[in-house]
Amino acid sequence: QKEVEQDPGPLSVPEGAIVSLNCTYSNSAFQYFMWYRQYSRKGPELLMYTYSSGNKEDGRFTAQVDKSSKYISLFIRDSQPSDSATYLCAFCSNDYKLSFGAGTTVTVRA
């Protein structure tokens, strides 16, 4: 079993739709839960992070963590063409290594 599994996609949605992205993990030591966004030919950039179960909102983005089920999600409301990118879930325990999902490519059609 992989340490991190991410829904592979790709996803194609019309502008204004809600995008739902999901990852599961197996390492109980993970304490930080992150979402990175990666545009084509660019490096990943941190979008959101959280360290507790529950929801965290930032504008149109909501990160959800369920530690009991080892499941995290990212929701994008009112999606825009500029949201078209690859989204990577990432995890970190007490050490410094970031463990990444394989990424889900999202295309928002105008």
Add this chain to the structure above:
Amino acid sequence: GAGVSQSPSNKVTEKGKDVELRCDPISGHTALYWYRQSLGQGLEFLIYFQGNSAPDKSGLPSDRFSAERTGGSVSTLTIQRTQQEDSAVYLCASSLVTFEAFFGQGTRLTVV
């Protein structure tokens, strides 16, 4: 600089040649990471530097791979006797806070 800078952006090399990839981290960031990203794969951890501590080299895939960080700043990743399976995007990141890594644009390595 304002962000993490990597050079070259693209590198095409012949199988068996050595290559050097360079990373200039954000000024003041004490931690530096190298990751490898292959098509359709997640980011694979290679090596981690933190201040003057011994680096964590546990992710280096073989002894053909090595990395240095001079003066706590610039880092070089060296791949000797390159193989076709080394073809990937090599990403460097630096950070102050463990989980908030700032990535460069990467070096796209193609071994022919």
